[in-house]
Amino acid sequence: MTTSIGWNLENSYTTLPDTFFTRYKPTPVRSPQLVIFNESLASTLGLNAQVLQSEEGISVGAGNSIPEGAEPLAQAYAGHQFGHLNKLGDGRALLLGEQITPTGERFDIQLKGSGRTPYSRGGDGRASLGPMLREYIISEAMYALGIPTTRSLAVVSTGESVVRETALPGAVLTRVAASHIRVGTFQYAAHLGTVEDLKALADYTLKRHYPEILDDENRYLSLLKEVMKRQASLIAKWQLVGFIHGVMNTDNMTISGETIDYGPCAFMDTYDPATVFSSIDREGRYAYGNQPPIAAWNLARFAETLLPLLHENQEQAVEIAQSTIEEFPNLYYANWLPGMKAKLGLFTEEDEDKALIDDLLNLMQKHKADYTNTFLALTFDTVKETVFSGVPEFMDWYKRWQARLGKQEESKESAHELMKNHNPAVIPRNHRVEEALEAAINGDFTVMHRLLDVLSKPFAHVPDQTEYCKLPVDSNRPYRTYCGT
Structure with missing residues (x-):
């Protein structure tokens, strides 16, 4: 048929x-x-x-x-x-x-x-x-x-x-x-199935997503480590563009390392680690700044499901799992720091880099700066058009950044290209998404098609994206998303 x-x-x-x-x-x-x-x-x-x-x-x-x-x-x-x-x-x-x-x-x-x-x-x-x-x-x-x-x-x-x-x-x-196998799938096997069920799921997952580690001495430990690596990379990428998933339950964490289930997700405008959009996240469990530690928590739950496969001795299995999970913050940091450095045009490593990044983020939070547009302003040297124009403490930071750029052999042109390739001109800003959805539900799909076209080339930095960089009109009502998907 x-x-x-x-x-x-x-x-x-x-x-x-x-x-x-x-x-x-x-x-x-x-x-x-x-x-x-x-x-x-x-x-x-x-x-x-x-x-x-x-x-x-x-x-x-x-x-x-x-x-x-x-x-x-x-x-x-x-x-x-x-x-x-x-x-x-x-x-x-x-x-x-x-x-x-x-x-x-x-x-x-x-x-x-x-x-x-x-x-x-x-x-x-x-x-x-x-x-x-x-x-x-x-x-x-x-x-x-x-x-x-x-x-x-x-x-x-x-x-x-x-x-x-x-x-x-x-x-x-x-x-x-890539698949719909989740941490929650393993929890289902561990809590409601047999050890044979769990082993069958683990072996299937290895063959489907990680065949290169099938012959490892302890392939289930290798599975845990590989899933951690992919999640560390994924969450770092979320943080680097200001994406907030909104509902990081263990059933929404894939073993493949893909983002899944776009329910109450949204992109951050004003930088604030406490940003929450989900209407049901009243305690801020899944706030922007909590996403890395929540990922570690979810992975700890994944490790618990694998205990019968990690070692026949329960105590040794727990010790193996704990020592492995403890590495997640370092794995995440090893992905996040290079990403942040690229957003600032930094090719080399200096001891001052972490402080330089943290100080910028603190200034962004203090002055309620837009996350995406701040990095765009640094990329194209248009800081005078932002909330930082004439702010003494920001100008002090800017001088430190320029001095840091001067310590590397790469030219300023190369730094500019690096920044262009890591700082998107456009993100699916919440007000633009809502505008497109409202029009579509009323039968007009042209707004959504224009938005999709612009979003398909986030690093193009072309004139027709300028309109989509603009911030929403100030509102006394916080933006809220719902678990509709």
Whole structure:
């Protein structure tokens, strides 16, 4: 039925014990229509973009038909949600299968908002258009910024309403991921399965994501270390662009090292480590400045699940896990510091670098400076156009920075290029995202397409991006995001 689309699906996840999933089919919708489609991603996946946008492809994206080779299933997992462990699972998502690309890569193809599953926990299994478009915008912006992320292939409207506070237009998102294996998947195995289940999951994960360490003497310890490395790199990349995930529960941390689940996420305007956007994060657990330590906490939970595999002696297993997890702050710092130095045009290492960076961040917080635009102003020497114009303590810092640049052999032109390549001209600013979503829900998709085009080239530094660098109009109401996705 759908061979012309180019589906090349496998279902390796079904080789795991049945406890990890339930085979289930999506619930058909009344009147599916394609809202937005990612042609470049379709090409990468080896799919026929033209046919995917036809009635045949839209039917698959809505869950009304199943592509050839697919074995739809809902994945089971657990998760610490704001510190409390719960049994979870795909409550409104189904994995169709794994697309094998022309280059041999493997990607999960998942429908999000495709109806109730055995893990819906009283929910309707549906999603509304706004949050699905939001995930499309933010995930594609993250991809353009060079940050590992799940991606969005398409959003299809359903012709049906979903009821939240009010009736909203329904939609289904097709999400693409290296896999949907989470820390919470391992917690599910450790708390609700057997040691054999846990070992099967660990071995599957190794084969799928870390085949190079399969033959290590203690491959499960190597798995823990490799996941830590990827998460240290990922969280550093978040911090460097001012991204706030908003809900860093263990079920939202992937073993592959990709960013997943763009619910109450947002990008920071004014620099403040205490910044929180999520309406449900009342204590600031997942504030911008807390993301690195929360990542370490989540990884400690991952290490706990691996204890039976790390060593047959419980005490020795705990000791191995603890000594390994203790290295995370150093791993994170080893990613964050070079990234910050690149944002300031620094190629070499000097003892003063950390203090130089910290002092700038402190000045930004004190003077309520915009995070992204401050680094842009330093890149293009337009500080006079910022809140720092004429501020004596900032000018003192600026002189120190110039002196530090003078200590390296690289030219100022080289430093400028380094900064251009590490300081994005544009981010998906919250007011721009909301503007695009409001227009789209009212039937005008031109605003979103313009935004997506600008966000696709964040390091271009071209004139048509200038308008998108502007800050929102001051408001007495703090920006809030919600767990709509």
